[in-house]
Amino acid sequence: MKDLGAEHLAGREGVQLLGLLNLYLEREQRFQPREKGLSLMEATPENDNTLCPRLRNAKVEDLRSLTNFFGSCTETFVLAVNILDRFLALMKVKPKHLSCIGVCCFLLAARIVEEECNIPSTHDVIRISQCKCTASDIKRMEKIISEKLHYELEATTALNFLHLYHTIVLYHTSERKEILNLDKLEAQLKACNCRLVFSKAKPSVLALCLLNLEAETLKSVELLEILLLVKKHSKINDTEFFYWRELVSKCLAEYSSPECCKPDLKKLVWIVSRRTAQNLHNSYYSVPELPTIPEGGCFDESESEDSCEDMSCGEESLSSSPPSDQECTFFFNFKVAQTLCFPS
Known part of the structure; x- marks a missing residue:
């Protein structure tokens, strides 16, 4: 199969897409x-x-x-x-x-x-x-x-690759543009992010696995051929690709199962006590501040940076006692509102 290059990405937009892909591939390891x-x-x-x-x-x-x-x-x-x-x-x-x-x-x-x-x-x-x-x-x-x-916080992530791969596929395909649902792919990526194991995967590989599985679900030969070109250009070897593809497939299968705790999309709910509600006004910005934690309770950063460092600090730091009823007017009910296991 031919490489993904100027021959396949003809035109100014195609060249820009290829250049952006090369930039992402160069940067991903840093993050x-x-x-x-x-x-x-x-x-x-x-x-x-x-x-x-x-x-x-x-x-x-x-x-x-x-x-x-x-x-x-x-x-x-x-x-x-x-x-x-x-x-x-x-x-x-x-x-x-x-x-x-x-x-x-x-x-x-x-x-x-x-x-x-x-x-x-x-x-x-x-x-x-x-x-x-x-x-x-x-x-x-x-x-x-x-x-x-x-201070390198603006990282190249799997979402960057997912969006770029999606654009490249749409640039090539003759099929309907709505055939690949980007919202669905993003939701699947969030599901993977909720599991530590996928933090070990290269962003380029993780994004490609998601698109590959979706193309298989759609039974689109054309999409699979385009993704194969992307895989070859990105120099992703078969062993690495199929290893992560299997893990992603298993994760998405569990996500789709009835046993999976999915978000029910209920409206987020505020929970307040009766006493707080009696004194509640139109805004919570007048709520008194929580007690300040002493500045002395800072992190001990004396450990060697060559190994995992120990962030130990005084017991008072970042572990103040639970706020009283008046100190924290609003309480967010995570049991109702959290989308914990997987995103929608």
Whole structure:
């Protein structure tokens, strides 16, 4: 089979698509979570002091809920997960810090992706997420995350490849343009993001697997041939491709099963106590601030950066007692509103 090149991508737009694909392929490795750190997390047993895969996956599901609540786009969610995984693969994180870290990853991603008018305030995100930390804690943690990732937060993700592959396919195909549903493909990618194992996959491979499986479902020979050209141009070997394709297929099959806990798309619900409701006004912006966590309770970053680092800090830091009824007027009911296991 011929290579994917100027002969197949004729015209200015085709050349631009090919150039963008080459750029993404060149950049993707830089933004991969460190495999050693991911493997250590996968092998970690569940206990009160260690971060295990279940806690990581639950935090990604929380990120999905935050992006859904604030109306953020899929790119914000995928980038937040990338920042989270890269940081967790580099640092030894205690479970009590994970909530603050998740909020920071969401805010960092939102500031990169969203229009300024759509970026939620730090105080709003703190109240909605119930992360039990202050704006000062968030600011300090954002600085730690940014420094550890060398301020390279705008990553090349599987979503970038998914959109580009989709555009390339539509550029080539003679079939109906609506045959590949991008919203469905994005939802499938979110389902994969909710599982730690897929953080090890190259973004280019993960995106190609999703499109390949969809083309097979549609029984489109033309789409499969185009994707085969993309695979060859991206230098994705068969062993790697079929390994991840099998895992993605299994994940999507479980997602489609009746046993899977899918979001029911119910309207998000505010839960307030009777006493709070009596004093409730039109806005919650007048709610008193939560007690400030002492600045002295910072992270210990003395560990070697050549291995996973230990983010240990004082017991007071990022673990203040639950807010009183008046201190936190609104409580977001995650049991009703979270889209935890998989996105829609």
